[in-house]
Amino acid sequence: MKQAPTLSSAFLHPACDQLPEPLLALRKQRASTLVDMPMPTRKTENWKYSAKYLKLDDEMAISLPNEGKTGNSLAVPGYKVVFINGVMVPEASEFPDMDGIAIKRFGDLSIDEASALSLQLGSTLDPKRTQFAHLNGARFEDGLLISLKPGAVLDQPLFIIHETWGDAPGSAYPRIFVDAGANSQMTLVEEYISSGDASLLANTVTEFDLAHGANITSIRLNMEGENVQHIGATGVVQQRSSRFESHCVGFGGPLRRHDLQVRLEGEGGECKLNGVVVTQGKQHYDNHTCIDHVAAHCNSEETYRNIAADKSHAVFNGRIHIHPDAQKSNADMNNKNLLLNSGAEIDTKPELEIYADDVKCAHGATIGQLDEISLFYLVSRGIGRRQANVLLTMAFINELVEQIPVEAVRETAQMRLNEFFEQTFQEA
Amino acid sequence: MLSIKNLHASVEDKEILKGINLEIKAGEVHAIMGPNGSGKSTLSQVLAGNEAFEVTSGEVTLNGENLLDLETEERAREGIFLAFQYPVEIPGVSNLQFLRTAVNAMRQHRGEEEMNAAEFMKLAREVSKQVDLDPSFLKRGVNEGFSGGEKKRNEILQALLLQPKLAILDETDSGLDIDALKVVSDGVNALRSEDRAILMVTHYQRLLNHIVPDYVHVLAGGRIIKSGGRELALELEEKGYGWLGIKDEEEASN
Ligand SMILES: Nc1ncnc2c1ncn2[C@@H]1O[C@H](COP(=O)(O)OP(=O)(O)OP(=O)(O)O)[C@@H](O)[C@H]1O
Ligand SMILES: [Mg+2]
Numbered sequence: 001m002k003q004a005p006t007l008s009s010a011f012l013h014p015a016c017d018q019l020p021e022p023l024l025a026l027r028k029q030r031a032s033t034l035v036d037m038p039m040p041t042r043k044t045e046n047w048k049y050s051a052k053y054l055k056l057d058d059e060m061a062i063s064l065p066n067e068g069k070t071g072n073s074l075a076v077p078g079y080k081v082v083f084i085n086g087v088m089v090p091e092a093s094e095f096p097d098m099d100g101i102a103i104k105r106f107g108d109l110s111i112d113e114a115s116a117l118s119l120q121l122g123s124t125l126d127p128k129r130t131q132f133a134h135l136n137g138a139r140f141e142d143g144l145l146i147s148l149k150p151g152a153v154l155d156q157p158l159f160i161i162h163e164t165w166g167d168a169p170g171s172a173y174p175r176i177f178v179d180a181g182a183n184s185q186m187t188l189v190e191e192y193i194s195s196g197d198a199s200l201l202a203n204t205v206t207e208f209d210l211a212h213g214a215n216i217t218s219i220r221l222n223m224e225g226e227n228v229q230h231i232g233a234t235g236v237v238q239q240r241s242s243r244f245e246s247h248c249v250g251f252g253g254p255l256r257r258h259d260l261q262v263r264l265e266g267e268g269g270e271c272k273l274n275g276v277v278v279t280q281g282k283q284h285y286d287n288h289t290c291i292d293h294v295a296a297h298c299n300s301e302e303t304y305r306n307i308a309a310d311k312s313h314a315v316f317n318g319r320i321h322i323h324p325d326a327q328k329s330n331a332d333m334n335n336k337n338l339l340l341n342s343g344a345e346i347d348t349k350p351e352l353e354i355y356a357d358d359v360k361c362a363h364g365a366t367i368g369q370l371d372e373i374s375l376f377y378l379v380s381r382g383i384g385r386r387q388a389n390v391l392l393t394m395a396f397i398n399e400l401v402e403q404i405p406v407e408a409v410r411e412t413a414q415m416r417l418n419e420f421f422e423q424t425f426q427e428a
Numbered sequence: 429m430l431s432i433k434n435l436h437a438s439v440e441d442k443e444i445l446k447g448i449n450l451e452i453k454a455g456e457v458h459a460i461m462g463p464n465g466s467g468k469s470t471l472s473q474v475l476a477g478n479e480a481f482e483v484t485s486g487e488v489t490l491n492g493e494n495l496l497d498l499e500t501e502e503r504a505r506e507g508i509f510l511a512f513q514y515p516v517e518i519p520g521v522s523n524l525q526f527l528r529t530a531v532n533a534m535r536q537h538r539g540e541e542e543m544n545a546a547e548f549m550k551l552a553r554e555v556s557k558q559v560d561l562d563p564s565f566l567k568r569g570v571n572e573g574f575s576g577g578e579k580k581r582n583e584i585l586q587a588l589l590l591q592p593k594l595a596i597l598d599e600t601d602s603g604l605d606i607d608a609l610k611v612v613s614d615g616v617n618a619l620r621s622e623d624r625a626i627l628m629v630t631h632y633q634r635l636l637n638h639i640v641p642d643y644v645h646v647l648a649g650g651r652i653i654k655s656g657g658r659e660l661a662l663e664l665e666e667k668g669y670g671w672l673g674i675k676d677e678e679e680a681s682n
Contacts, residue, residue, distance in 0.1 A: 372480075377516040377570075380476050381530035381586060382504035382537065391529065395520025395569075 007037040007135070010061035011171075016141050018107045020114035026121060030137035037131060046129055049315045049347045050286040053255040054229065057169065060201050063141065064170035076189075077408050078156040084163050085172040087142040100152030100184075106143040106175070117145055121177060124207040124235030129290060130259050133233040136173045136205040143175035148184035150211070157187040157219075157406050164194040164202045164228055171201035178206075180242075183213035189409055192232075194224040204232040212240040212266055219409050222250040222258070223416060226283075229255040240266030240295075247404045248275040249413045251420060252283025252312055261290045264298040264326075275304040276397045278417065279312035279344070280424045286315035291333075293326035293359075302333040305397045308344035309424045319351040322359050329359040337367040338396050340424065390421040429454045429625050430475075430495075430594055435486035437474045443484070444470045446650035452594070457626045459636060459661060462647035463669055468629045469513050471647070472598045476510035477503050490594065505537040507593030511583035511600045513629075518570035523582070526570045527552055531589050552589070558618070559585045560611045576603035584615040595619055597628040601635040613638030633665040646672060 012031045016024065040047030040054060047054070064085035081103070082092035088105050095103050109117060125133050148154070164172045178188060190206065202224060208216055224230055230253060236244050250256060262271045277285045291300045306314035320331045337346045350363045370392050378388035394401075394417060401417065404410040430452040437445040444467045452458055460468055474481050475488065477500030488495040490506055498506065518526070531551075532542040543551070553563045559581040571579050580600050587595050597616065601609055616626065616639050628639065636644075636658060644660040645652045646669070654660065654672055 379501040382533040398520040
């Protein structure tokens with residue numbers, strides 16, 4: 001029998017000297033868990049539909065250069081942090097200066113702070129389901145610790161622009177940790193973009209640790225180019241009466257994978273997860289979400305929409321795990337899909353594990369096509385076929401896009417989606 | 429303006445229109461009446477270009493141009509407008525966005541400049557007042573959750589914005605209360621002009637009191653079996669379709 005391929009050791013021995021000792025130790029520990037890590041194949045349950053898109057050559061193991069231009073940064077209203085290839089660019093960043101809010105690069109942490117952080121990093125994620133978060137743990141060279149003291153409220157959204165750039169193959173490992181104290185509030189916007197055309201890997205991890213009553217909104221736009229494979233994970237742990245809201249908008253690519261895991265550990269916790277994915281050409285996108293209802297009386301509401309055109313492939317796997325003590329859980333998961341061509345593929349799978357008896361858990365998934373009668377109605381008013389198709393396709397996701405609570409991001413998303421669909425329907 | 433000669437059309441291999449002949453000149457108003465299932469909506473949809481219906485033979489010209497060769501959107505740009513019997517609900521597309529896109533598509537076709545959002549908003553508000561629709565309907569999804577009567581008024585709103593050459597109104601009067609009927613008729617009458625024609629499908633003579641037609645046709649079993657002036661509508665109201673040799677719906681569609 002052929003030996004199953006493992007992660008190339010080229011990925012495991014990075015040099016790095018800019019981090020405090022406890023974080024270097026963490027990296028070493030993570031690297032040790034990756035030795036002989038089997039690469040996902042179509043037999044790997046959580047990579048079943050996506051393994052064939054993952055192509056990691058040894059040359060991509062090289063850390064992308066820390067320098068680079070910041071040319072691509074979008075104009076943002078609010079605070080801004082720019083990361084290039086996983087390393088912050090201070091001169092392009094504008095931090096808030098507010099009591100109770102500390103934003104620090106990992107490299108600037110004291111030994112004590114770094115030591116505390118080393119225990120927190122990765123604690124929000126289930127390692128069995130996010131193998132690649134460990135790769136990030138072994139490789140991050142910089143990162144941002146956002147600490148909100150109890151009651152601190154960030155007055156404007158914080159934008160983090162993650163740009164992956166390279167004119168030779170390589171990889172980048174951005175890492176963010178948000179430590180949200182009791183009753184604190186903030187909105188974090190992450191925009192993933194890229195430039196250059198070499199084969200690149202962006203392997204990202206963002207974590208949110210919400211103390212009781214914290215209220216955090218996370219917005220994530222994934223807009224990297226056709227040369228970038230993206231494997232990202234977002235982990236969230238929520239204590240009593242906290243609220244987490246997530247809005248993800250993803251554009252397809254050669255490989256796009258995002259794992260979003262939320263653990264409701266305190267009673268009265270609430271999360272709302274919205275996601276939009278669009279793919280065309282031969283693009284791919286795979287969202288794996290996982291909500292753990294650990295404590296009783298929590299609500300989760302999840303709405304994802306995929307639109308796949310041409311020969312592209314979108315995957316949604318939504319897991320809800322209701323633990324034995326999580327009585328009176330209320331979980332609602334909904335996934336609707338629009339297949340624009342018969343050559344496109346959408347795989348959607350709910351995965352429910354329910355171990356408590358007094359819970360409400362609703363789920364639904366549909367796959368449909370554009371409605372011919374609606375199309376006829378629009379063109380009968382003189383609207384061109386292409387534009388009518390774009391309108392109807394946008395209509396399928398508008399409800400979610402309109403819920404993005406930051407206007408500038410909402411508009412960027414709307415504009416990009418429109419451009420995307422105009423390309424999709426070019427030949428109509 | 430519109431000339432229909434021996435038009436045959438089928439849906440799913442079932443022949444619905446079995447040789448329609450009709451001439452409509454600019455400035456005229458024609459009413460089509462007839463039993464349920466006789467093919468009135470089919471005729472309307474075929475003229476607008478719905479590809480669910482297959483034209484198997486015959487000829488339709490609009491101002492001398494072969495209409496059947498044109499795509500639906502081209503027909504609309506040449507001035508055909510169909511007010512649907514069952515207007516379509518499109519959640520996720522706002523009514524305002526829909527209307528502006530349509531108006532700008534027409535303007536672009538005529539080589540005129542597009543209207544910006546503010547200009548269009550002003551126009552749309554005025555016209556929605558004209559059909560007695562609260563401007564809040566502009567913000568809602570296209571026909572989404574509109575009542576039957578509101579949908580019909582929204583159709584007339586579109587006709588007023590698009591200023592078609594030939595407006596085909598498929599039962600735009602049904603489901604309307606007396607006030608709404610007045611509003612809709614006023615809207616249609618506002619469209620009447622020398623260089624425009626109107627073809628309206630209706631079951632009720634009452635509409636024809638408000639919009640007085642020049643001609644009335646009876647469509648039954650896929651053919652126009654009788655044509656006359658407006659007095660024909662009164663006669664139908666009084667006697668039903670029986671005296672024309674049609675017994676019921678069943679027979680009408682055979
Ligand atoms: N898409 C379709 N598939 C199958 N049959 C159809 C379709 N559309 C129309 N028909 C049939 O064609 C016939 C004519 O229908 P049409 O809607 O044109 O009638 P109508 O005269 O408008 O009736 P009404 O007064 O009830 O509106 C009917 O028998 C109808 O069932
Ligand atoms: Mg009808």
